[in-house]
Amino acid sequence: MGEFFAGLPWWVKWIAVPVIALVVFGGLIASVVTFVIGLLFKVLVFVALVGGLVYVVRKFTSSSSSRGDF
Template identity: 80%
Template structure:
């Protein structure tokens, strides 16, 4: 691979090749990044809902155990 880029200017290696890679694989990269962000968002929603449920159950259990009419 080094032999291919040996005689070429620096801007071919550091500008043109990455731009071509983004053009060719841009849709794939966008799909993967979108999937990862979606997965992280769903995980965050899951953690928030479970945390809220635990909070509500603990609050209800502490209120019901302190009452003497149960």
């Protein structure tokens, strides 16, 4: 692969080829990034809901057990 780019100027290797790759694979890259960000958002929502559920259950079970002691 090195001899393929050997006679070309530096800007072809470092600017033109990545730009062409972004144009060709841009939709794929965007969909993968969108999927990963959506997955992370869903994981954060899941963690928040489970944390809220644990908080509510502990609050009600501790308050009901303290009422039963009296």
